[in-house]
Amino acid sequence: MTIEQLRHQQAVGFRRLRFQPALESRYRDIRDQGIRERARPVSASALVLFLVYSLLDWAMLPDSLARQTVFIRLLITCPTISLVWWLSWQPLRPGVFLRFYGLAYLVGGLSVIAIIGIARLAEFPLPYEGILLMLMFGYFAMGIPFRLVSTLSLILVLTYLAMEYVTGMPLNELAINGFFIMTANIIGMVGSWLSEHRQRAHFLDRQMLEALRSQAEKESERKTSLITVASHDLRQPLNIISLILENLRADSLPAEQSALVDRLKTSVAHFNGLLASVLDISRLQEGMVKPETEPLTPARVLEQLQQTCGERANNLGVEMVFRDVSDGKAVMADPQLLHRILQNLVFNALDHSAASRIEISVGSADGQLAFTVSDNGRGIDQATRARIFDPFFRTCRSDDPGLGLGLAIVRELAELMDGTCTLDSDTDNGACFRVALPACQPHQVTENTLSFSPDSPHQGLLVVEDHDESRHWMQRILSGWGYDVHAFANAEQALEHSEGLSNAILVTDLHLPGEPGDQLFATLSQRQAISGGVMVTADTSMAEGYNPSRRLWTLHKPLQPMRLRAALQQLMRR
Incomplete structure (x- = not known):
């Protein structure tokens, strides 16, 4: 009834x-x-x-x-x-x-x-x-x-x-x-x-x-479906806009038009951040995020954070310092969720603290491993500290354009992994956020399970994207960065072209007609045609991050070119 x-x-x-x-x-x-x-x-x-x-x-x-x-x-x-x-x-x-x-x-x-x-x-x-x-x-x-x-x-x-x-x-x-x-x-x-x-x-x-x-279950299913559809259908056009803007920036434009492109790119990035925050908090509230914890070495966590945040910090003139005093212990956490937590804290400091120096350190105490992200910026006043983790809480400063969800997401993700996130802030000495997670004994992790020769030259990039416009602009960006790019519309074309290849890098969309992107990556890895890859998807139920055992990056649409470039540089170096 x-x-x-x-x-x-x-x-x-x-x-x-x-x-x-x-x-x-x-x-x-x-x-x-x-x-x-x-x-x-x-x-x-x-x-x-x-x-x-x-x-x-x-x-x-x-x-x-x-x-x-x-x-x-x-x-x-x-x-x-x-x-x-x-x-x-x-x-x-x-x-x-x-x-x-x-x-x-x-x-x-x-x-x-x-x-x-x-x-x-x-x-x-x-x-x-x-x-x-x-x-x-x-x-x-x-x-x-x-x-x-x-x-x-x-x-x-x-x-x-x-x-x-x-x-x-x-x-x-x-x-x-x-x-x-x-x-x-x-x-x-x-x-x-x-x-x-x-x-x-x-x-x-x-x-x-x-x-x-x-x-309530039906409503939750409708919300989940809405989140999934919104995530894909809104991110796809944003991805094309981001790729076009990256190509425009690479071209030689008059000063006035170049400034307009930069402003447009900033607005698109801001909108993408707002969309990502709303979708992330919705996924958390609907229980769509399930952590898969494993022992992680702090050195690997800090290295990945430096690779994804370093370029943005350099562009803003902010010094990033990393310190590992964990005494050889590991942390039990989901690698992608932990990376998201630390990335949010670093980006929060870059965007809102007006700091010139950000320090990320790792230490152990009381059976936990604590990651601290501190800056020498303007700090956080006492009234703000009491509500800093509340969803949709924003400061009264005019330069705070966000929705107030970033730190709420950080705390939610930390608690999902049986951890805590706290703030130790002094108005005169910047801000310091502390993320404490269960510590464990490290185990030997194979950084690369693919068979390839690191001394042999890379044989270019294989780009597989079924959306014609996205594929076109992606190819132009990668070619502009100096890569030898081979672009294909589906997995079948990529597999046919991969005969005789070795040590290439695959950049593929996850949802492809016929064979999906993750299966294509597995097939090419088995053939030893590639030495790593970047999986691009609008499905935010898959967390962003790097899987060292597969040498595979997962990035969300719309792509942030600097993150894609950092991921490719890491794969090329290794």
Whole structure:
């Protein structure tokens, strides 16, 4: 049922212990299953009680009377109870077991009345409390639905009164017994109604929670789909714009037009950063980011950070200093997520601190490895420090054009890897961010599993991109950097051209028609045609970063030319 139907049911209530037809059917199915499970311990305990009563009959009643009562208990009541216990384990149609269960209650009650009646005829009076116990047993212990148990209990009460009348009980005594038994029956009816009403209320609450959970899951799936589509469909045109602007910048332009191109490139980069931040925080909130931790040596982490951030720092005239005092320990972290954390912190310092020097250091303490990113910039005031990690928090400075998501993403990523990110800032001495992650013992990591000769010259770049315009501008940029570029529209063309190649570098889009980019990389690596590669994708569910065991970079669209150039230079050097 829909949430609206469930809310309507809650609004109109169910004092008559009935839901709307569709909901009533589901409730009865679940109720019947619950009664079957409840009947197992109840029937087992009832069977034990009747066997105990049989022994008491032999011990306390005259022999002639005991033979009759024990016969009723052992040959009628106990087999009926045993049948109920056996049926509770059988695959019966909905509602069938409940009828047998109610019938067993009726048979049990009638057997008690029969025993009292036989005792009356034998002039050995038994107290009528036995029928009271049977009524309470049906109402509360057995948990039979209100209407059914009320009907059966009324039949038992009337049968008992008729039996007492037939066996000659005086009318005044019969009236007194009848009053107490009817009072007990009414109490049981009220308790049974309240119990079923509570069960139905709990059932309705569970259905509402289930409907809300299902709605939330569907909404999450829609958000995930939207994030994926937005990530791809928005990044692709931005990628083309970035590639065109990089080619324009390489050309000889008049000063005024060159300045306009630089401003346009800055605006595009800013928009790309905003888009990436929004998509990243959305992926984190939707649980789309799953860390895959492994032991990482601090030296490798710092080297990769220097390669991706060094050129930007040089362009801004900022000195970057790296220090490793980790005492040979490793850090247990996802290499791509850790790189993203440190990159965000470095870029944050480059963009907002007005610093001339940034120091990145690694040290160990208390079973953790701590990465600190400190600068000598203007620092962070006390009021800002309290909210610096809040999503969408921005300072009041006019030169802060971001959305306030970068540091929120950093803390989220650190916590995903069982780490922390904290700020130790002094207004006069810049800012210092500390990322602490679990430390571990380093293990031998093979930096290169591909077979190639590092002394042999590289045989150029293989560019595989199915989008014609992206492929054209990518080829122009790489050729402008001095590379020998061979561009192809699909994997089949690249595989055909790769015959006889060795030690080349592959630059490929992930989503290609036919054979995807990661499979193409694996095939060319197996042929020893390439010595490394760069995987380009608009799918932000794949984290950016470098995989040293495969010698493979993963970069997101739109491409930042300086990152692509740094990745290629690293692959060429190794």
